[in-house]
Amino acid sequence: MPSSVAAPTKGPADERTGDERTEGAAPASPAVPARSLLSGLAGWASVAWFLVPALVLFLVFVLAPIVVAVHNSFYKWGGVGPMVDFVGLENYVRLFDDQVFIGDMGRGLYLIVLSITVQLPFALFTAVLLNQKLRGRAVYRMLFFAPYILSEVVTAVLFTMIFLPGDGMADHLAGALGLEGLQGKWLADPSTVMPTLFVVMTWKYFGFHMMLFLAGLQGIPREVLDAASIDGANAWQRFRYVTLPLLGPTIRISVFLSVIGAIQLFDLVWVMTAGGPNHSSETMAISMFQFGFKRYQVGYASAISVVLFMISLVFSLFYQRYVLRRDLSGAVTTGGGR
Amino acid sequence: MASTHPSRRSFLALSGLTALSVSLTAACGGGGSEGGASADGKVSFEWWNIATTEPGKSLFPQIATAFMAAHPNIKIQTTSLENEAFKSKLTATTSSGKLPDVFQTWGGGVLQQQVDAGLVEDITDVLDWSTQLTPVSLEAYQIEGRTYGVPYDIGMVGFWYNKKLFAKAGVSTPPATWAEFLDTVGKLKAAGVTPIALAGKEKWPGHYYWAYLAMRVAGLPALQEAAASKDFTGPGFVQAGAHLKELVDLQPFQPSFLGAGYATPGGQAASMGNGKAAMELMGQWAPSVQKDAGADLGADLGFFPFPTVEGGVGKIDEVFGGGGGFALRKGAPKEALEFLKFFVLENESKLLASNGYLPVVKGAESQLTDANKKVVAGSLAKATGFQLFLDQAYPPAVGQEVNDSVADLIAGKKTPEQVTQSITEAAKSA
Numbered sequence: 042m043p044s045s046v047a048a049p050t051k052g053p054a055d056e057r058t059g060d061e062r063t064e065g066a067a068p069a070s071p072a073v074p075a076r077s078l079l080s081g082l083a084g085w086a087s088v089a090w091f092l093v094p095a096l097v098l099f100l101v102f103v104l105a106p107i108v109v110a111v112h113n114s115f116y117k118w119g120g121v122g123p124m125v126d127f128v129g130l131e132n133y134v135r136l137f138d139d140q141v142f143i144g145d146m147g148r149g150l151y152l153i154v155l156s157i158t159v160q161l162p163f164a165l166f167t168a169v170l171l172n173q174k175l176r177g178r179a180v181y182r183m184l185f186f187a188p189y190i191l192s193e194v195v196t197a198v199l200f201t202m203i204f205l206p207g208d209g210m211a212d213h214l215a216g217a218l219g220l221e222g223l224q225g226k227w228l229a230d231p232s233t234v235m236p237t238l239f240v241v242m243t244w245k246y247f248g249f250h251m252m253l254f255l256a257g258l259q260g261i262p263r264e265v266l267d268a269a270s271i272d273g274a275n276a277w278q279r280f281r282y283v284t285l286p287l288l289g290p291t292i293r294i295s296v297f298l299s300v301i302g303a304i305q306l307f308d309l310v311w312v313m314t315a316g317g318p319n320h321s322s323e324t325m326a327i328s329m330f331q332f333g334f335k336r337y338q339v340g341y342a343s344a345i346s347v348v349l350f351m352i353s354l355v356f357s358l359f360y361q362r363y364v365l366r367r368d369l370s371g372a373v374t375t376g377g378g379r
Numbered sequence: 380m381a382s383t384h385p386s387r388r389s390f391l392a393l394s395g396l397t398a399l400s401v402s403l404t405a406a407c408g409g410g411g412s413e414g415g416a417s418a419d420g421k422v423s424f425e426w427w428n429i430a431t432t433e434p435g436k437s438l439f440p441q442i443a444t445a446f447m448a449a450h451p452n453i454k455i456q457t458t459s460l461e462n463e464a465f466k467s468k469l470t471a472t473t474s475s476g477k478l479p480d481v482f483q484t485w486g487g488g489v490l491q492q493q494v495d496a497g498l499v500e501d502i503t504d505v506l507d508w509s510t511q512l513t514p515v516s517l518e519a520y521q522i523e524g525r526t527y528g529v530p531y532d533i534g535m536v537g538f539w540y541n542k543k544l545f546a547k548a549g550v551s552t553p554p555a556t557w558a559e560f561l562d563t564v565g566k567l568k569a570a571g572v573t574p575i576a577l578a579g580k581e582k583w584p585g586h587y588y589w590a591y592l593a594m595r596v597a598g599l600p601a602l603q604e605a606a607a608s609k610d611f612t613g614p615g616f617v618q619a620g621a622h623l624k625e626l627v628d629l630q631p632f633q634p635s636f637l638g639a640g641y642a643t644p645g646g647q648a649a650s651m652g653n654g655k656a657a658m659e660l661m662g663q664w665a666p667s668v669q670k671d672a673g674a675d676l677g678a679d680l681g682f683f684p685f686p687t688v689e690g691g692v693g694k695i696d697e698v699f700g701g702g703g704g705f706a707l708r709k710g711a712p713k714e715a716l717e718f719l720k721f722f723v724l725e726n727e728s729k730l731l732a733s734n735g736y737l738p739v740v741k742g743a744e745s746q747l748t749d750a751n752k753k754v755v756a757g758s759l760a761k762a763t764g765f766q767l768f769l770d771q772a773y774p775p776a777v778g779q780e781v782n783d784s785v786a787d788l789i790a791g792k793k794t795p796e797q798v799t800q801s802i803t804e805a806a807k808s809a
Contacts, residue, residue, distance in 0.1 A: 117808075119492070119774065123474075205645040206635030229579075229638025231790075317580050318637035319790045336776040337470070 107350065113343035132344035142345065145325045148235060152303040155239050161295055164247040165288075168254035169280070182255070186248040193245070197312030200241045204228045204313075228314050231321035238322055241309060246302065250295045257291030258284065290368040297360055304353055325349045423454035424480035424715045427469070429703075431461045434733035442729070446721050453714050473498065480711040481718065484528050484704050486519025487771040488778070493706075499527050500707040508720055516739035518765045519772075520704055528706040529719045532736040534663035535700030535759055536587050536685070543679045544572045544657040553683035555695065557595070557622060560686045564631045567657050574629075576656035578647035579637035579789065582782040583770060587660045587699070588626070589785040589798070590769045591685040592619035595693035599764045606773055609806035612799045615691075620788055620795025622688060627789050637790060642668050649673040660685070662700060663737060663755040682754045697764035701771055702739070773806070780805035 114133070117126040136142050167185060171178050188196065203210045204227035215223040226233040261284060269279045285292075307326035310316060316323030316331070323331075325345060333342030430439040436459070443455045458479070460468060465483060472478055478498050484490050493499050503526045509517060512530065520528030540553065545563075548570035554560040567574040578584045593602060597615025605611045633639065633650050640646040648665070650656040652673020659665065666680060687695045705722075707715055723739065730736040731746050737756050738744045744756035770778030784801040787793035793801070 119776070202644060204638075206633075206638060208645060225635040227635075227638070229635035231637075234638075314638065315580060317582075317786075319787055319792050331779070334467075336779045337774075338776050 110343045110346050110350075113340055114347050116340040117338075118340045119337050126340075128340070132341045133348070135341065136344050136348060141320045141323060142325070142328055144320060145323055145328050148322070148324060149304050149306075151235060152239060152242070152306065153300050156242070156299040156303055157296055159239075160243045160247050161250055161292070161299060163243065164250035164295070165254050165292075167247070168251045168258060169284070171251070172255060172258045182252070186252055188245050189249040189252075191245070193308035194312050196241065196245050197309050200244075201228070201313055204237060228322075229318060231318050234314060234318065234322045238310060238313065241313070242303075242306075245309070246299075250299070253291050253295055254288065257288045261287045293364055293368060297357075297365065300356060300360075301353060304356070305349070325352075421452050421454065422712050422714045423456060424712050424718075425456045425458065426715075426718075427458045427460065427465065427479045427482040428705075429462050429465045429483050430459050434735040438729065438733055438735075442722055442726050443718075446718055449721075450714070450717075453718075455718065478708040480708050481705050481715050482708070484520070484706040485701055485767075485771045486528060486704060487701075487767045488774045489771070490520065490527060490706060491522055492774070494522055494527055498709055500709045500711055501525050501527060502529070502707060502716060505713075505716060508724060511724060511741055512739050513741055513760065515698065515759055515762045515765045516702060519701060519767045520706065528704040529723055530702050530704040530739045531723050531730065532704075533700065533702035533739050533759060534737050535698040535755060535762070536591070536660060536662045537698075537755070537758065538658050538660055538683050538685065539651065539665045539669075540658040540681050540683065541651070541654060541656075541676060541679055542681050544654065545681075548572055548657070553681065554686050555683075556686050557592075557688040561625060561629065564626065564629050568629070568631070573633045573650070573656040574631040574658065575633075576639075576647045576650035576659045577632045577636045577789075578639050578641035579632070579786065580639055581641050582786045584641060584647060584659075584661065585789050586769060586782045586785045588623050589619055589781070589788070590766070591660070591699050592622050592688065594697055594699060594766055595619075595685065595688040596622065596691040598692035599697055599766055601692075602766060602769075606777075606806075609803065611802040611806065612796075616799045616802075617795045620785075620798045623785070623788060624795060627791070642672050644672070646672060652676060654679075663752065666751045678750075680751065682751065682758075684758060694763060696758070696761055697766070698759060698762045699766045699768070700759075701768040702737070776808075777802065777806045 113124070115127060115129060116124045117128045117131070118124045171182055171185075175181070191199075204212075206212065206225040206227070206229055209227075211227055212224045215221065223233070227237045228234050265283055265287070266279055269283050274282065305326055306324045307330070310322055310324055310327055311330070314322045316327040326349065329342050329345040329349065332338045332345065336342075426443065428435070428439055430436050439459070440457065443457055447453055447455060469478070469482065473493060473496070476496070476498065478493070490499065503524075506526055506529070509526065513533070516530040516533035517526065520526055520530065538553070544567065545551075545553070548563075548566040550563050550566055554563045564574040593616055596619045597613060601613060601615050605613065605616070633656050636647075639650075642648050647659055647661075648668040649672040651659045651665070652669035652675070654674075654676070661668075666675075669676060669680070684695050685699070687693065705719055707719075727738065727740045727743050728746055731738055731743060734749060734752070737752060737759065738747070744753065744760055747753045747756055766772070768778075769781050772778070773781070780802050784793055784798040788795065788798050
């Protein structure tokens with residue numbers, strides 16, 4: 042996964058070393074004659090032929106499960122016997138009447154807002170810091186990136202130990218800092234569990250965003266910054282008016298990945314709190330798992346999964362259409378590369 | 380390029396959740412092979428068990444091999460699956476209408492669903508050796524007077540307590556009534572001892588309290604009636620919750636118990652094993668888990684049954700627990716039942732000697748050597764009534780709602796009335 046994530050973000054960053062303003066239009070013009078060559082029937086046939094394996098995989102592993110999930114969500118089905126109890130939209134009605142699920146969406150939003158306002162600026166700050174000439178900066182980069190490579194479950198078990206009431210490192214640390222009020226709470230108290238969870242998320246993922254930002258920063262030509270210096274811009278002004286705008290495409294991708302990640306958060310929470318105490322850290326994915334695999338209410342769980350999917354999909358499409366528009370040419374939502 | 384990646388990620392998440400339905404349909408192809416006799420008189424049948432850990436891991440195949448050696452015409456095809464994997468595979472197989480010839484069952488709600496679907500063999504009339512088994516162990520597999528399974532293990536829940544800490548608080552005899560119990564909790568607190576260890580994160584240990592209180596206040600028949608009528612709002616159930624609230628109001632649990640697991644480091648079992656709490660309400664497996672997660676309390680560990688409640692109809696020798704058994708697919712070869720007879724009756728001493736199981740055969744408890752197991756087996760032998768774990772006795776959705784609602788009650792988020800309403804709601808919509 043890291044390689045496929047790094048690839049698209051390197052793309053825009055690299056292209057920007059060329060002329061920023063014409064980036065969108067330049068690749069499109071040579072593509073037009075190429076496309077007309079393919080319009081012949083033979084061309085289409087061979088295209089279709091080459092697409093078959095990918096299409097089959099896509100149908101079986103992507104489209105079919107979605108269709109099955111949507112179908113199941115219209116039934117009341119306990120996983121045993123034939124699916125006969127068609128209930129229409131009842132599962133969805135129940136869903137939006139379920140206080141826990143409404144809370145799930147609120148908690149998702151909470152994590153999104155904190156990710157964008159705290160985690161990403163922090164990642165950007167470290168990236169800028171480590172983009173300077175600094176003794177041992179490769180070591181720092183590796184250290185900060187290392188948590189991202191760790192598996193989610195390992196991370197969660199590790200932090201369960203750190204936040205262990207009484208004996209955990211966090212309790213000792215809080216005691217040493219005179220924060221006795223926090224001792225024994227962390228993951229065990231409904232009022233502290235979400236901030237604690239966010240700290241773990243930040244620890245786990247900020248290094249990844251830092252790497253994205255570093256890649257973006259390295260794509261910013263020295264000359265532009267030098268020119269700004271000559272014009273009398275101080276360090277802050279150089280960052281604010283040169284670095285930040287040129288980093289725009291990378292930041293937009295980072296925000297996108299953070300939001301999708303927060304909406305679908307599962308493994309960290311499942312291992313650390315299982316959504317507790319008393320649903321106070323439950324996410325949509327956790328609710329879905331609870332109903333699907335613990336209560337065997339497959340129809341209802343499917344309805345949750347469909348809503349989760351729709352939220353992710355709608356967000357993705359809108360984000361691509363209105364925010365990433367300038368960064369991506371030829372994306373589905375730009376209406377043919379406009 | 381960047382556009383496809385994130386959406387693929389969301390698709391992946393979705394395929395994760397729809398994997399359930401896919402695996403359900405995919406598994407339709409598998410399932411039980413055609414057992415039964417072939418022309419040359421050879422019989423083969425399938426046997427699904429959950430013996431993936433010791434002692435069953437080596438003991439179960441030994442038993443199967445011994446049986447096949449004694450019956451050269453019979454072949455047993457064994458499939459051993461981990462607990463959760465077994466449940467999902469069996470669910471998938473059930474939805475296709477086919478079960479393996481002999482399969483692990485815990486009885487209760489799931490077995491009832493399988494029976495209702497017409498998939499399980501009624502063995503009431505052919506089980507001529509049922510009188511050799513303890514009635515308590517058979518109960519989970521009996522539905523409306525008919526028997527659908529054979530037990531090989533049975534256990535119960537009760538209070539495990541630290542005798543040293545009880546002595547420190549000046550409590551010489553374990554409490555026998557709820558009032559005495561609350562009094563004991565007060566004394567322990569006054570002596571600076573955490574009275575009870577509870578795994579608040581995992582919810583199922585908390586449901587034991589509510590279930591036992593419901594048994595003691597409303598009585599066993601009321602629990603069965605409620606399951607049938609799907610109405611848990613009776614005064615006995617509300618009162619059970621109120622009694623639990625009395626206990627919770629004393630703040631008897633270890634600090635931060637809401638985040639504590641059961642067998643995890645710093646969890647319920649570790650608190651008990653390390654002597655940081657005076658008691659826990661847990662099943663017969665508690666001593667071994669305490670040993671693994673914390674330390675072995677040895678002779679300091681004692682056991683007492685759940686106290687009776689003043690004015691309640693339940694008796695102290697009515698037990699709450701569960702075990703393990705095997706059921707037969709409808710139409711399974713009759714040799715499969717022969718195998719179960721061999722497994723249970725002739726291998727009981729081996730099962731008990733392995734120290735992993737409790738006796739289901741009458742009188743076998745005398746073979747036990749482990750002191751803790753002896754106490755539990757003794758209580759089971761004397762038991763006059765039995766209630767299966769509520770999350771096994773009831774359909775999964777109801778059982779989970781009991782766990783969830785009782786956890787909310789313990790955290791002060793639900794009143795006793797709201798608990799009974801939530802469970803009723805889940806039962807009606809399940």
